[in-house]
Amino acid sequence: MPKILITRRERFAASHRLARADWSDARNLEVFGKCSNPNGHGHNYELWVTVKGEQDLGTSFVTDLSRLSRLINERVIQHLDHKNIDVDVPFMRGKLSSTENLAVAIWHELEAPIKALGCALHGVKVQETENNSVEYHGE
Amino acid sequence: MPKILITRRERFAASHRLARADWSDARNLEVFGKCSNPNGHGHNYELWVTVKGEQDLGTSFVTDLSRLSRLINERVIQHLDHKNIDVDVPFMRGKLSSTENLAVAIWHELEAPIKALGCALHGVKVQETENNSVEYHGE
Amino acid sequence: MPKILITRRERFAASHRLARADWSDARNLEVFGKCSNPNGHGHNYELWVTVKGEQDLGTSFVTDLSRLSRLINERVIQHLDHKNIDVDVPFMRGKLSSTENLAVAIWHELEAPIKALGCALHGVKVQETENNSVEYHGE
Amino acid sequence: MPKILITRRERFAASHRLARADWSDARNLEVFGKCSNPNGHGHNYELWVTVKGEQDLGTSFVTDLSRLSRLINERVIQHLDHKNIDVDVPFMRGKLSSTENLAVAIWHELEAPIKALGCALHGVKVQETENNSVEYHGE
Amino acid sequence: MPKILITRRERFAASHRLARADWSDARNLEVFGKCSNPNGHGHNYELWVTVKGEQDLGTSFVTDLSRLSRLINERVIQHLDHKNIDVDVPFMRGKLSSTENLAVAIWHELEAPIKALGCALHGVKVQETENNSVEYHGE
Amino acid sequence: MPKILITRRERFAASHRLARADWSDARNLEVFGKCSNPNGHGHNYELWVTVKGEQDLGTSFVTDLSRLSRLINERVIQHLDHKNIDVDVPFMRGKLSSTENLAVAIWHELEAPIKALGCALHGVKVQETENNSVEYHGE
Numbered sequence: 010m011p012k013i014l015i016t017r018r019e020r021f022a023a024s025h026r027l028a029r030a031d032w033s034d035a036r037n038l039e040v041f042g043k044c045s046n047p048n049g050h051g052h053n054y055e056l057w058v059t060v061k062g063e064q065d066l067g068t069s070f071v072t073d074l075s076r077l078s079r080l081i082n083e084r085v086i087q088h089l090d091h092k093n094i095d096v097d098v099p100f101m102r103g104k105l106s107s108t109e110n111l112a113v114a115i116w117h118e119l120e121a122p123i124k125a126l127g128c129a130l131h132g133v134k135v136q137e138t139e140n141n142s143v144e145y146h147g148e
Numbered sequence: 149m150p151k152i153l154i155t156r157r158e159r160f161a162a163s164h165r166l167a168r169a170d171w172s173d174a175r176n177l178e179v180f181g182k183c184s185n186p187n188g189h190g191h192n193y194e195l196w197v198t199v200k201g202e203q204d205l206g207t208s209f210v211t212d213l214s215r216l217s218r219l220i221n222e223r224v225i226q227h228l229d230h231k232n233i234d235v236d237v238p239f240m241r242g243k244l245s246s247t248e249n250l251a252v253a254i255w256h257e258l259e260a261p262i263k264a265l266g267c268a269l270h271g272v273k274v275q276e277t278e279n280n281s282v283e284y285h286g287e
Numbered sequence: 288m289p290k291i292l293i294t295r296r297e298r299f300a301a302s303h304r305l306a307r308a309d310w311s312d313a314r315n316l317e318v319f320g321k322c323s324n325p326n327g328h329g330h331n332y333e334l335w336v337t338v339k340g341e342q343d344l345g346t347s348f349v350t351d352l353s354r355l356s357r358l359i360n361e362r363v364i365q366h367l368d369h370k371n372i373d374v375d376v377p378f379m380r381g382k383l384s385s386t387e388n389l390a391v392a393i394w395h396e397l398e399a400p401i402k403a404l405g406c407a408l409h410g411v412k413v414q415e416t417e418n419n420s421v422e423y424h425g426e
Numbered sequence: 427m428p429k430i431l432i433t434r435r436e437r438f439a440a441s442h443r444l445a446r447a448d449w450s451d452a453r454n455l456e457v458f459g460k461c462s463n464p465n466g467h468g469h470n471y472e473l474w475v476t477v478k479g480e481q482d483l484g485t486s487f488v489t490d491l492s493r494l495s496r497l498i499n500e501r502v503i504q505h506l507d508h509k510n511i512d513v514d515v516p517f518m519r520g521k522l523s524s525t526e527n528l529a530v531a532i533w534h535e536l537e538a539p540i541k542a543l544g545c546a547l548h549g550v551k552v553q554e555t556e557n558n559s560v561e562y563h564g565e
Numbered sequence: 566m567p568k569i570l571i572t573r574r575e576r577f578a579a580s581h582r583l584a585r586a587d588w589s590d591a592r593n594l595e596v597f598g599k600c601s602n603p604n605g606h607g608h609n610y611e612l613w614v615t616v617k618g619e620q621d622l623g624t625s626f627v628t629d630l631s632r633l634s635r636l637i638n639e640r641v642i643q644h645l646d647h648k649n650i651d652v653d654v655p656f657m658r659g660k661l662s663s664t665e666n667l668a669v670a671i672w673h674e675l676e677a678p679i680k681a682l683g684c685a686l687h688g689v690k691v692q693e694t695e696n697n698s699v700e701y702h703g704e
Numbered sequence: 705m706p707k708i709l710i711t712r713r714e715r716f717a718a719s720h721r722l723a724r725a726d727w728s729d730a731r732n733l734e735v736f737g738k739c740s741n742p743n744g745h746g747h748n749y750e751l752w753v754t755v756k757g758e759q760d761l762g763t764s765f766v767t768d769l770s771r772l773s774r775l776i777n778e779r780v781i782q783h784l785d786h787k788n789i790d791v792d793v794p795f796m797r798g799k800l801s802s803t804e805n806l807a808v809a810i811w812h813e814l815e816a817p818i819k820a821l822g823c824a825l826h827g828v829k830v831q832e833t834e835n836n837s838v839e840y841h842g843e
Contacts (some may be wrong), residue, residue, distance in 0.1 A: 011530055011562065011564075011565065012563075012565040013526050013529065013530070013560060013561070013562050014560065014561040014562070014563075015525075015526070015558070015559070015560050015561075016558070016559045016560075016561070017557060017558060018556065018557045018558075019557075020277075020278075022189050022190060022191050022277065023189050023190060024163030024164075024187070024188045024189050024190035024232075025163075025190070029762075040762075040763060041763070042770065043229070043230035044230065046230050046231060046232075046236070048163070048231065048232035048235045048236055049163045049188070049190070049232050050161050050162050050163050050190055050229075050230040050231060050232065051161060051162060051163035051164070051188070051189055051190005051191055052161050052190055052191065052192050053191050053192040053277055053278075059561075064526050064527075067446075067457070068457060068458070068522070068524070069521070069522040069524040069526055069527050070524060070526060071526055071560075074558055075459065078557075090182070090189075091182035091183065091185050091189040092185060092187065092189055093163075093185075093187035093188050093189065096187045097185070097187055104764070105763070105764040107763070107764040107765060108710075109708050109710070109759050109764055109765060109766055110759075110764050112708065113706055113708070138159075138161065138192055139159075139192075139713065140712060140713045140714075140773075141710070141711070141712060141713075141769055142710070142711045143708060143709065143710050143711075143766075144708070144709040144710075144711070144754075145706065145708050145709070146707075146709075147706075148706065148707040150669055150701065150703075150704065151702075151704040152665050152668065152669070152699060152700070152701050153699065153700040153701070153702075154664075154665070154697070154698070154699050154700075155697070155698045155699075155700070156696060156697060157695065157696045157697075158696075168345075179345075179346060180346070181353060198700075203665055203666075206585075206596075207596060207597070207661070207663070208660070208661040208663040208665055208666050209663060209665060210665055210699075213697055214598065217696075243347070244346070244347040246346070246347040246348060247293075248291050248293070248342055248347055248348060248349055249342075249347050251291065252289055252291065278296065279295060279296045279297075279356075280293070280294070280295060280296075280352055281293070281294045282291060282292065282293050282294075282349075283291070283292040283293075283294070283337075284289065284291050284292070285290075285292075286289075287289065287290040298555075298556075300467050300468060300469050300555065301467050301468060302441030302442075302465070302466045302467050302468035302510075303441075303468070307623075318623075318624060319624070320631060321507070321508035322508065324508050324509060324510075324514070326441070326509065326510035326513045326514050327441045327466070327468070327510050328439050328440050328441050328468055328507075328508040328509055328510065329439060329440060329441035329442070329466070329467055329468005329469055330439050330468055330469065330470050331469050331470040331555055331556075368460070368467075369460035369461060369463050369467040370463060370465065370467055371441075371463075371465035371466050371467065374465045375463070375465055382625070383624070383625040385624070385625040385626060386571075387569050387571070387620055387625055387626060387627055388620075388625050390569065391567055391569070416437075416439065416470055417437075417470075417574065418573060418574045418575075418634075419571070419572070419573060419574075419630055420571070420572045421569060421570065421571050421572075421627075422569070422570040422571075422572070422615075423567065423569050423570070424568075424570075425567075426567065426568040428808055428840065428842075428843065429841075429843040430804050430807065430808065430838060430839070430840050431838065431839040431840070431841075432803075432804070432836070432837070432838050432839075433836070433837045433838075433839070434835060434836060435834065435835045435836075436835075476839075481804055481805075484724075484735075485735060485736070485800070485802070486799070486800040486802040486804055486805050487802060487804060488804055488838075491836055492737060495835075576833075576834075578745050578746060578747050578833065579745050579746055580719035580720075580743070580744045580745050580746035580788075581719075581746070599785070599786035600786060602786050602787060602788075602792070604719070604787065604788035604791045604792055605719045605744070605746070605788050606717050606718050606719050606746055606785075606786040606787060606788065607717060607718060607719035607720070607744070607745055607746005607747055608717050608746055608747065608748050609747050609748040609833055609834075646738070646745075647738035647739065647741050647745040648741060648743065648745060649719075649741075649743035649744050649745065652743045653741070653743055694715075694717065694748055695715075695748075
């Protein structure tokens with residue numbers, strides 16, 4: 010059976026600030042620059058979730074995309090969209106809200122439920138701006 | 149002499165929250181929905197500034213685009229980029245951070261200095277998400 | 288009070304075929320080319336609805352964008368999305384499914400209910416492919 | 427010799443409907459939702475074909491892109507563009523017109539002729555909407 | 566009869582250099598900056614041609630888009646695509662290859678033949694980079 | 705420690721011509737077509753540089769993106785932007801200015817300095833037009 014990748018894009022608008030509580034404001038500013046401005050900023054994040062699997066004999070789908078979309082919304086988007094990543098998001102608690110940490114945390118939120126759909130999470134890509142993005146493949 | 153429009157795109161990443169201080173949290177939430185979530189959210193805003201004028205006989209330019217870009221950055225972008233619109237931005241003080249108010253405020257920041265370049269501000273367009281945008285033409 | 292334009296993008300995926308019932312297949316093919324292929328084809332249409340008005344003193348909005356989106360979905364998108372424009376769409380009955388006719392018909396579906404929101408429909412833009420689009424301003 | 431990937435994008439506008447002939451309309455609707463609406467719908471599909479190979483010593487090309495484009499058009503695009511995938515497309519006969527099946531079928535149409543150009547087909551990506559896409563790498 | 570706007574996008578890849586023959590290299594560099602670098606540079610230009618008119622009673626088209634595309638290609642694109650604007654393009658001879666001059670010159674190439682199609686040229690927009698564009702409406 | 709990919713996009717506008725000095729103009733034209741037009745042409749190139757590594761324990765970054773951007777600008781973009789690739793670019797000297805050669809040359813410019821940042825260059829993607837791109841992964 011062929012192994013196929015399917016990708017679903019979702020979006021969320023969120024605010025955040027890069028700053029370690031155990032560093033001074035001066036050090037945070039030196040290391041994180043404008044991303045550490047005291048009152049935060051925000052982004053329209055784009056998220057691509059890629060799933061790998063074989064086709065279902067009945068539907069020819071790797072997985073039903075509307076079900077996949079619903080799952081991503083329940084596990085990830087509803088916690089992030091129109092939220093402050095540093096304050097509101099359970100799976101980001103205690104972590105710097107860097108795009109790296111977001112991508113890894115989203116991977117861990119999705120890995121098990123996507124397995125339960127009968128396929129495998131292949132990649133999570135988070136784009137913070139049109140120039141910057143991060144991908145995680147579970148390695 | 150032909151009248152020509154030139155448009156410069158700039159971008160800023162900012163956080164904000166829609167909420168009136170003279171309304172209860174409940175009323176803010178009822179009217180503004182998720183845009184009123186207590187800890188704010190954010191966007192990658194895109195800004196298009198359109199200028200109208202005649203061509204300079206020497207350069208054939210309506211206006212020098214790098215000068216126009218510098219002006220937009222000094223007057224607008226540096227105040228908004230990686231900032232919290234509700235707290236950090238002088239020209240938004242005391243105003244709801246709606247896209248409508250942003251577009252009108254940016255118009256007023258740019259109108260005079262663009263006139264000083266020898267041309268006329270024609271339009272300000274602010275895009276908040278890929279689905280929503282606001283334009284103001286000074287009417 | 289300033290007059291401001293706000294634009295909402297919506298999307299629909301639909302099939303259609305350009306062919307007049309009162310023309311022969313040969314003539315349809317000669318005039319409409321591949322757009323007249325007998326079994327139809329389809330597009331991911333993009334629709335931009337632009338509304339003009341003054342700001343509400345309470346919200347600073349020209350109109351609430353989620354209400355505008357709901358209105359466009361009820362009046363237009365639900366009739367077109369995942370449909371055959373030539374067969375399924377009440378407001379396109381008896382008309383060629385050209386992008387021109389779509390834009391004008393969508394204008395007529397939206398003009399009155401947008402007036403009822405307290406603002407004015409300013410423009411309807413329908414993009415059929417990345418290279419082709421049509422705009423109607425009610426002239 | 428370095429191994430390089432080159433990618434060519436092509437586009438096609440097509441209609442289709444997801445429905446199994448051996449299922450009732452009710453079951454098709456339950457499983458495929460709006461994609462099973464009786465009169466079909468359509469998309470502007472985007473296709474990215476990625477080829478892998480070494481550079482030609484004379485031209486420095488992995489393969490001539492205008493030749494690759496011609497090949498993709500002859501083998502794939504001319505059969506799909508402005509067509510009904512369920513009725514008109516030889517290589518989709520008897521298959522559900524899911525994006526998964528499209529990507530695999532296009533792979534099989536292109537694998538041999540691209541080998542004949544002296545390089546290897548590396549991936550076929552089909553995007554159905556701005557939110558959904560499928561990739562096949564011949565695994 | 567309603568007045569409708571239709572827009573066709575075309576593209577061309579061209580090289581150019583901003584420099585006046587009657588100015589020294591030093592002055593050109595001072596005024597035009599990196600756009601005056603001695604060996605030139607280039608862009609993927611995008612061109613949107615907007616035409617205004619009433620619908621044909623037979624086809625419902627303002628004008629046939631494939632005919633409009635052919636006209637734009639014959640009059641404009643074939644002279645610019647994969648060319649050096651400063652050397653190769655008849656309608657740019659003796660002019661600085663600024664985006665302003667390009668937009669006005671393209672307007673003059675297209676105005677009469679579009680009138681001959683039975684509609685009116687409404688606007689020419691030339692985008693030089695994702696951040697810079699110029700529009701001319703014949704004023 | 706998880707292995708993460710981060711990607712930075714940069715852009716450059718450059719001119720070039722495909723032509724071998726040891727071939728006649730006629731042969732160059734036959735092989736390279738319009739890309740060999742005598743006075744050259746140009747593109748808005750887009751460059752994606754992908755870096756792979758583990759997260760820094762202090763910042764959670766794979767590498768600081770503004771530092772990565774500065775490095776790409778110093779080593780690559782400043783040599784290519786608003787330049788003629790065939791004449792002005794040290795690392796393209798003596799090579800055909802094909803997208804394949806560009807991608808491989810950019811890889812070699814970036815491999816060592818990115819290693820010095822403590823991570824590994826994973827991929828270089830160069831997009832010449834919206835339809836054509838080349839990727840190199842150092843194989």
